Amino acid sequence: MKIISFIIMAAIWVSCSDEPKTQQTFLKNIPVITVRTDTATTYSEYPSSIEGTANVEIRPEISGKLGAIYIDEGQYVQKGQLMFKIDDYSYRERLHNAKASLHAAQAQYRSASIEVEKLAPLVKNNVVSSYQLKTAQAAQEMAKGNMQQMEATVRSAEIELGYTSIKAPASGYLGRLSKKKGSIISPLDSEPITSLSDIQKVHVYFSMSEKDFIIFRNQYAGESIEAKLKNMPAVDLILSDDSTYPVAGRIDMVDGQFNKNTGSVTLRAVFQNPDRILRSGNTGTIRVSHLHQNIAVIPQAATMEIQDKTFVFVVDKSNQVSKQLIKISGKDDDSFYVKEGIGSGTRIITAGIGNIQEGEKIIPQQVMSSIKNGLKTKMN
Numbered sequence: 001m002k003i004i005s006f007i008i009m010a011a012i013w014v015s016c017s018d019e020p021k022t023q024q025t026f027l028k029n030i031p032v033i034t035v036r037t038d039t040a041t042t043y044s045e046y047p048s049s050i051e052g053t054a055n056v057e058i059r060p061e062i063s064g065k066l067g068a069i070y071i072d073e074g075q076y077v078q079k080g081q082l083m084f085k086i087d088d089y090s091y092r093e094r095l096h097n098a099k100a101s102l103h104a105a106q107a108q109y110r111s112a113s114i115e116v117e118k119l120a121p122l123v124k125n126n127v128v129s130s131y132q133l134k135t136a137q138a139a140q141e142m143a144k145g146n147m148q149q150m151e152a153t154v155r156s157a158e159i160e161l162g163y164t165s166i167k168a169p170a171s172g173y174l175g176r177l178s179k180k181k182g183s184i185i186s187p188l189d190s191e192p193i194t195s196l197s198d199i200q201k202v203h204v205y206f207s208m209s210e211k212d213f214i215i216f217r218n219q220y221a222g223e224s225i226e227a228k229l230k231n232m233p234a235v236d237l238i239l240s241d242d243s244t245y246p247v248a249g250r251i252d253m254v255d256g257q258f259n260k261n262t263g264s265v266t267l268r269a270v271f272q273n274p275d276r277i278l279r280s281g282n283t284g285t286i287r288v289s290h291l292h293q294n295i296a297v298i299p300q301a302a303t304m305e306i307q308d309k310t311f312v313f314v315v316d317k318s319n320q321v322s323k324q325l326i327k328i329s330g331k332d333d334d335s336f337y338v339k340e341g342i343g344s345g346t347r348i349i350t351a352g353i354g355n356i357q358e359g360e361k362i363i364p365q366q367v368m369s370s371i372k373n374g375l376k377t378k379m380n
Helices: 003-016 090-123 129-161 212-221 223-232
Strands: 028-034 035-059 064-069 082-086 165-166 172-173 194-209 238-239 250-254 264-272 284-299 301-305 310-315 321-331 334-340 348-349 362-366
Touching: 035 321, 090 129, 129 165, 194 212, 194 284, 212 264, 212 284, 223 250, 264 321, 284 321
Parallel strands: 028 362
Antiparallel strands: 028 348, 035 194, 035 284, 064 082, 082 165, 172 194, 194 264, 238 284, 250 264, 284 334, 301 310, 310 321, 310 348, 321 334
């Protein structure tokens, strides 16, 4: 028994005193992808309001009783179409009186001219004094002035009579009527009789922040804003039901100054409206495309944010991991488009980045990217 106990204790002493010669290191199997560059189109969307190219308040030029209404609310009218008639009896009488006064002034002028013609040879032959001729000439000039004044009065009366017929200044749709037949209307009324909107083409107004506008301005070639607008691609209009208006438009105007209260600038896009689907007062969303050439495309899951900065883990040739800052120019539901920080051929970790340490070595497991060519994405 003593011998057996001695042997057991000797084995325990040997096992406890034996130091490990080496320590085995376990490396993690981590999925990585090789970054490639591609062409991507991102979209910026901006709330917008729609107006006709001509939004006109229909007001009378003269006062009077509204004698006739030839149109209805919401009706489409052609330019020059008669819409309203103001009772014109008093204005016709004014015109008749003006014409009568003109006839009298014309007769007076002819009489004064005859007198001048009669005295001119007599003065030449020293039969009468030049004073009489000068007096006659002065009377002739006065008669001529009276005649011209009456001609102007006639023209004014004709214009006023024409104002009794209120015609459409442009083709378009009418709004609601604020006056009914028999109402007394005046140019000083607070409300117009109705409004008219020309919607053969429509203007769509939207605003960009200062940052977005600087990016927008620098993206297109041209020495001036006008030249840059010519080089811009067409824009789309998203309607309130999320459908896309079938006709593309173009941005044709940038406001000359920023709104100091909002820090934004207003732009205008013009859209053809042949089927008159769009109306003044509609709202929508302008979608502006941005083409990115040779841009790195990576999964969003491969990134991490630290203090509003975005990083990825890059794997070098020795499979060592390092953190890399990147700058993003666009995104979609799953991907980021990187303009700085990484390029084509760079290997990055795509999953498990929360468990990775700076400087750690890994066993990279190459995976295929699911991102397809011909990218079209949305960027708000």
